Amino acid sequence: xxxxxxxxxxxxxxxxxxxxxxxxxxxxxxxxxxxxxxxxxxxxxxxxxxxxxxxxxxxxxxxxxxxxxxxxxxxxxxxxxxxxxxxxxxxxxxxxxxxxxxxxxx
Numbered sequence: 001x002x003x004x005x006x007x008x009x010x011x012x013x014x015x016x017x018x019x020x021x022x023x024x025x026x027x028x029x030x031x032x033x034x035x036x037x038x039x040x041x042x043x044x045x046x047x048x049x050x051x052x053x054x055x056x057x058x059x060x061x062x063x064x065x066x067x068x069x070x071x072x073x074x075x076x077x078x079x080x081x082x083x084x085x086x087x088x089x090x091x092x093x094x095x096x097x098x099x100x101x102x103x104x105x106x
Contacts, residue, residue, distance in 0.1 A: 040061075
């Protein structure tokens, strides 16, 4: 992992993820950057269950999957997804983010 931190948020910023990602090695396949509060979510492909949600330091996510660094400039209200670890990230406005307007920047 590069020593240069590319995200605007600090390494110790809390982000949302799932137990399966941190504890069981499930891949990060969906990332969102919420427009309302600037929160980051690092999820899998399935609809997440509330009871599986955990909060971790941003740095731990990058350590778990360094490919998320490619998303350092992900705009507020946008999301990125891929079907597998071997696929490139698809980045687009998040249709599930009610405040996203396509013009906000992170």
